[in-house]
Amino acid sequence: MVQSLFPDDQHLGLMTDLYELTMAAAYFAQGLAEQRATFELWMRRLPECRNYLVAAGLEQAVHYLQNLRFDDEQIAYLRAHAMFAHVPAAWFERLQTLRFDGDLWAIPEGTVVFAGEPLLRVTAPIMVAQIVETYLITTLTIQTLVASKAARVVTAAQGRPVFDFGSRRAHGPQAGLLAARAACLAGCTGTSNTEAARRLGVPAVGTQAHAWIMAFDDETEAFRKFGQVFPGATLLVDTYDTLQGVRHALASGAVFHAVRLDSGDLLDLSKGARAILDQAGRREVQIVASGDLNEHKIRDLLAAGAPIDVFGVGTELVTSRDEPTLSTVYKLVEQETAHGSVGRFKLATAKKSYPFAKQVFRQENADGRFTGDVVGRATESLPGQPLLVPILKDGRLEKPLDTLAECQRRVQRQMRGLAAELLRLERAAAYPVTISARLGDDAGELIREHAS
Amino acid sequence: MVQSLFPDDQHLGLMTDLYELTMAAAYFAQGLAEQRATFELWMRRLPECRNYLVAAGLEQAVHYLQNLRFDDEQIAYLRAHAMFAHVPAAWFERLQTLRFDGDLWAIPEGTVVFAGEPLLRVTAPIMVAQIVETYLITTLTIQTLVASKAARVVTAAQGRPVFDFGSRRAHGPQAGLLAARAACLAGCTGTSNTEAARRLGVPAVGTQAHAWIMAFDDETEAFRKFGQVFPGATLLVDTYDTLQGVRHALASGAVFHAVRLDSGDLLDLSKGARAILDQAGRREVQIVASGDLNEHKIRDLLAAGAPIDVFGVGTELVTSRDEPTLSTVYKLVEQETAHGSVGRFKLATAKKSYPFAKQVFRQENADGRFTGDVVGRATESLPGQPLLVPILKDGRLEKPLDTLAECQRRVQRQMRGLAAELLRLERAAAYPVTISARLGDDAGELIREHAS
Numbered sequence: 001m002v003q004s005l006f007p008d009d010q011h012l013g014l015m016t017d018l019y020e021l022t023m024a025a026a027y028f029a030q031g032l033a034e035q036r037a038t039f040e041l042w043m044r045r046l047p048e049c050r051n052y053l054v055a056a057g058l059e060q061a062v063h064y065l066q067n068l069r070f071d072d073e074q075i076a077y078l079r080a081h082a083m084f085a086h087v088p089a090a091w092f093e094r095l096q097t098l099r100f101d102g103d104l105w106a107i108p109e110g111t112v113v114f115a116g117e118p119l120l121r122v123t124a125p126i127m128v129a130q131i132v133e134t135y136l137i138t139t140l141t142i143q144t145l146v147a148s149k150a151a152r153v154v155t156a157a158q159g160r161p162v163f164d165f166g167s168r169r170a171h172g173p174q175a176g177l178l179a180a181r182a183a184c185l186a187g188c189t190g191t192s193n194t195e196a197a198r199r200l201g202v203p204a205v206g207t208q209a210h211a212w213i214m215a216f217d218d219e220t221e222a223f224r225k226f227g228q229v230f231p232g233a234t235l236l237v238d239t240y241d242t243l244q245g246v247r248h249a250l251a252s253g254a255v256f257h258a259v260r261l262d263s264g265d266l267l268d269l270s271k272g273a274r275a276i277l278d279q280a281g282r283r284e285v286q287i288v289a290s291g292d293l294n295e296h297k298i299r300d301l302l303a304a305g306a307p308i309d310v311f312g313v314g315t316e317l318v319t320s321r322d323e324p325t326l327s328t329v330y331k332l333v334e335q336e337t338a339h340g341s342v343g344r345f346k347l348a349t350a351k352k353s354y355p356f357a358k359q360v361f362r363q364e365n366a367d368g369r370f371t372g373d374v375v376g377r378a379t380e381s382l383p384g385q386p387l388l389v390p391i392l393k394d395g396r397l398e399k400p401l402d403t404l405a406e407c408q409r410r411v412q413r414q415m416r417g418l419a420a421e422l423l424r425l426e427r428a429a430a431y432p433v434t435i436s437a438r439l440g441d442d443a444g445e446l447i448r449e450h451a452s
Numbered sequence: 453m454v455q456s457l458f459p460d461d462q463h464l465g466l467m468t469d470l471y472e473l474t475m476a477a478a479y480f481a482q483g484l485a486e487q488r489a490t491f492e493l494w495m496r497r498l499p500e501c502r503n504y505l506v507a508a509g510l511e512q513a514v515h516y517l518q519n520l521r522f523d524d525e526q527i528a529y530l531r532a533h534a535m536f537a538h539v540p541a542a543w544f545e546r547l548q549t550l551r552f553d554g555d556l557w558a559i560p561e562g563t564v565v566f567a568g569e570p571l572l573r574v575t576a577p578i579m580v581a582q583i584v585e586t587y588l589i590t591t592l593t594i595q596t597l598v599a600s601k602a603a604r605v606v607t608a609a610q611g612r613p614v615f616d617f618g619s620r621r622a623h624g625p626q627a628g629l630l631a632a633r634a635a636c637l638a639g640c641t642g643t644s645n646t647e648a649a650r651r652l653g654v655p656a657v658g659t660q661a662h663a664w665i666m667a668f669d670d671e672t673e674a675f676r677k678f679g680q681v682f683p684g685a686t687l688l689v690d691t692y693d694t695l696q697g698v699r700h701a702l703a704s705g706a707v708f709h710a711v712r713l714d715s716g717d718l719l720d721l722s723k724g725a726r727a728i729l730d731q732a733g734r735r736e737v738q739i740v741a742s743g744d745l746n747e748h749k750i751r752d753l754l755a756a757g758a759p760i761d762v763f764g765v766g767t768e769l770v771t772s773r774d775e776p777t778l779s780t781v782y783k784l785v786e787q788e789t790a791h792g793s794v795g796r797f798k799l800a801t802a803k804k805s806y807p808f809a810k811q812v813f814r815q816e817n818a819d820g821r822f823t824g825d826v827v828g829r830a831t832e833s834l835p836g837q838p839l840l841v842p843i844l845k846d847g848r849l850e851k852p853l854d855t856l857a858e859c860q861r862r863v864q865r866q867m868r869g870l871a872a873e874l875l876r877l878e879r880a881a882a883y884p885v886t887i888s889a890r891l892g893d894d895a896g897e898l899i900r901e902h903a904s
């Protein structure tokens with residue numbers, strides 16, 4: 001059978017690392033499975049090349065939690081797996097009815113976040129909360145990664161539209177859809193991915209590639225014929241000789257509102273193209289630039305006066321090429337036991353975590369500028385805006401999720417809260433994130449207890 | 453509606469860049485849509501940090517080509533898109549019946565490939581061959597990227613098993629499945645991704661995470677309780693103090709066959725753990741190492757004598773972190789016209805391509821070592837093994853695709869064909885890939901014609 005390797009709603013149960021399932025079975029066999037536990041998801045540190053992150057991916061995480069189940073085929077697979085030979089039969093029966101029936105708190109999509117801040121907090125029977133680890137990490141990581149990169153690219157473009165052109169270089173077909181969503185969430189104006197645009201209700205953009213030009217013996221004829229079907233299109237002028245291509249576009253008689261440059265020295269060529277267009281009285285024709293662009297190249301082009309009106313960004317955006325991953329973790333932080341609720345933590349070198357369910361409080365000055373975040377216990381009430389809000393209660397949505405448009409507006413507001421140094425492309429002094437006195441004290445006490 | 457953003461078999465038509473569809477409509481409107489054309493997919497260059505690539509992703513590309521169609525919803529979307537206002541109604545009707553009914557030649561999965569070598573060659577009505585560009589690029593790129601990284605990691609492990617632990621850091625749920633396939637294809641022994649293992653028939657591996665240990669007040673008790681359900685498991689010993697963890701594992705009474713180290717100085721800790729285990733007479737207990745590993749760290753650990761038996765590799769493998777993309781392109785190279793078959797090419801700076809349908813001929817010496825590849829015209833018959841073979845004829849499979857096991861065996865044979873310098877982790881002198889005299893002459897003639 002030729003396999004697609006598409007995930008689907010009916011097979012989400014096994015979309016997780018095997019060790020989540022062995023632990024789930026062991027919790028069950030030891031009578032612990034239904035004990036409520038709290039896990040949190042956060043990034044251990046910011047990448048060297050990021051001053052902030054933009055939270056994204058919550059909607060797809062909620063879809064997963066609401067559709068998580070094990071079908072017969074998947075349960076049969078686990079029954080037959082040698083490792084599960086000693087697992088009680090009752091566990092496999094329990095899997096048939098397993099649903100995510102816990103609580104989810106989250107920082108809304110489009111919020112600016114920093115290292116050490118829980119983006120998600122899951123409270124559920126420990127067996128269920130454990131199983132969802134892998135999927136929640138991957139879902140939050142890819143979209144937060146791309147949204148964070150997109151925010152930088154959009155900032156560098158200083159108000160000029162930026163389009164996501166990256167689907168072909170995304171890590172597979174679904175990654176293209178997820179990247180398009182994250183990019184548009186964080187400020188891109190549209191995407192070349194047609195299905196993503198259809199599903200998300202964002203603009204689908206693009207007109208012609210080199211193949212169209214190459215399919216004709218003559219570039220001018222190629223433009224003319226395209227213009228007959230798509231009047232007002234963007235014409236791609238760099239197949240042979242870019243500036244000659246601009247002249248051919250003008251000579252073709254095609255109605256076009258923009259030319260696209262996809263290779264070569266974009267500074268020189270955009271200036272050259274602009275001059276030719278202006279000389280022909282076509283000041284309204286825009287110049288679109290693409291071709292291995294990133295935030296640094298865009299900044300440098302604009303600083304040098306490149307007359308570029310629109311940017312298409314692909315590979316660098318959707319792969320977050322300068323750092324293609326985040327240090328996302330999902331850890332047990334608090335647990336109901338026979339002796340009441342206890343904090344949980346890990347001490348291993350360089351991977352220390354703070355125990356207890358947490359809340360993040362963001363403080364602003366009178367100008368609406370963010371001045372610092374305090375991570376405290378979820379039970380604390382501290383000055384500032386609490387960032388985590390309730391999303392699911394007993395597995396059900398507390399209220400409809402934010403629309404993509406609402407998330408986009410949130411990003412715009414949030415970016416205005418960031419100090420200018422953080423918005424620069426270079427590494428800045430870290431935004432202040434501190435631990436509340438109470439969390440610090442309580443964690444310290446727990447560590448002393450453990451050591452004794 | 454809460455969206456999953458899963459690709460699915462019923463909605464493949466729009467899983468492409470919008471410009472493929474505008475070009476398709478323009479070919480149609482200009483009466484060119486059914487002209488047969490040949491497009492090829494190749495990598496422009498190798499990443500700086502790769503001496504070779506391992507071709508992968510063909511099966512998923514074939515799935516796409518065999519399931520490509522436009523449903524009513526997707527066609528309605530295009531009809532309503534402002535850009536398509538002048539497109540003849542007949543085109544939208546044509547989309548209803550559009551299928552991939554062309555020919556596909558490909559280099560089989562698991563073959564070692566180099567820059568400039570076509571991995572795929574598509575010959576189909578130009579409209580159809582154009583539409584499939586985006587999906588074919590993304591599908592071949594992600595798997596070739598991960599398979600190529602996996603081959604290096606497996607080589608560095610010198611025969612020790614390497615497991616894919618990367619799903620949580622893959623670029624979304626599907627990327628985790630694709631990465632698991634590519635990693636296992638190129639030599640990894642198994643994956644932590646349970647659904648990937650189930651679908652692909654490869655080993656699913658993993659036993660416990662820190663959460664299990666943290667869920668008990670006492671590490672020894674955590675090991676004991678786990679051993680009751682999973683006798684013979686791997687115990688994770690680094691939650692608090694790694695060497696103390698090894699002693700706790702021994703004291704727990706649990707039956708275990710391995711310990712896993714996931715943090716800290718893996719050289720020191722593996723030596724320390726080995727000494728404790730040996731002193732306890734447990735020479736058969738294996739040491740598994742994980743935690744931000746890559747091929748360089750594995751090589752250095754083994755060179756320093758780290759007694760590690762098994763490696764788990766995650767983030768670096770599935771994101772190909774040192775270079776998270778390939779310079780994959782898909783270009784028109786030959787076209788049937790009213791004047792017969794003509795070569796097509798692009799001249800733009802630094803993105804030059806060779807015209808005409810091609811074949812790659814691989815030459816070997818008497819020891820089975822690859823000595824060089826020659827890229828010639830598809831119609832040529834040159835010394836060496838032709839790498840591209842027929843896969844689809846008129847949209848139908850010529851014969852069943854290779855199984856994953858067959859691809860795995862191919863990788864093993866292919867790696868033996870590579871010179872030792874290419875197998876080293878450092879950049880080596882490029883493997884010789886040349887152009888046949890005939891292709892060179894024919895391309896030169898075409899360029900002169902174009903210039904005149």
